[in-house]
Amino acid sequence: MNTLNCLVVDDEELARRLVINYCERVPYLNVVGEAANPLIASQLLREHDVDILFLDIQMPEMKGTDLLRTLRHPPAVILTTAYSEYALESYELDVTDYLLKPFSFERFLKAVGKVSESRPGPVSPIYSAPAAAPEKSYQLVKSEHKLFRIAHADILYVESAREYVIYHTATGKTMALGSLKALEESLPANFMRIHKSYIVAKDKVEMLEGNQVKVGAKMLPVGGSYREVVKGTLFEK
Template structure:
């Protein structure tokens, strides 16, 4: 899932920090770094923006006043040196409130919240062209244990996220790779490998049963996360209707 975003902040140092953070995350694209709300308004009018990192104290038009003026705002993360505006900001339905100076791990958490919000908004992650190509091939290549390993889709039972690593449970072995679970979402065909929890992707082909908020795949029970539940149910229902 690609995230198109803008920065709106009158402080050049603050913009530079956020610009660096964004360039370090491959699936997040910075469309524009704006020094005021009026500049951002023009970008929002002409381009599709998923998320906006918005400062509060700016000349001419404050961040909160700017946000109040938008009929259909993107997902908003407030970035500010002032804590006292948090209540007002959340009343405007911002998804996160980052206090400057912003540590990179805290910024990553905000990105995760944006991704979850976009998934809910779209019902499920978008299927990219890359996924379509892999679907036709029925395999991908990944790096693991200092080797390049061919991973056949039919062998995957489920994938477990472990921070910056993943544990791939196959029919014959477990593979640990330095990939994030979000990267695997991008690599695998979503119609065969839905993400059902922040820490789990499962093989639709190998589900034995579904009961309540749990999926049974052989001996393993896998939880269904709340924000992924509806998209997973919708996917299952497409088969029930056939």
């Protein structure tokens, strides 16, 4: 199959690195550029022939969907976002697929496959990815010169404390260097950000009351920009 040129647009460097890494694992994908905001992306689209645009939605200055509306002849678009409420809008914009962060390599391949199937020309053999290692069921956490394995199933929530994060479980808490932004990329899909200072395990959330959720015996604040996502993801049928 012919090579597909890709442009990766996301304001978070870790998110761009993940998509680029996934692209590099697929023989027929070629990354021609990356951009941290839609304005740079617009320039790169004029400079390169782009077949697939990996596009984040929530970015400073301009949303990814706003950029998409300015393109007269957009390439195939795969939206990448942490916010599920944009799914309907993505269908209205006729995007190829919608990847909800954090997404696996297998889910990434499925999205890319939709692009390759829609293009004329010889069909490439199905990409045989190496057998994926089982998803880790724990976090490796270094604290007080010790290395801990904290099972994902045991985590109630994770709290930000300046340059540290605190893992809260039913049996106690563990503090380690780190950031919630980095954790969002490494924790499995059962975890979600509810506030600039908190990530919770979805299945441990018992109640939503005003702008707070109950996790275990603790009431945690829900940021204003997260409330609708929390409500729609956890408390609507």
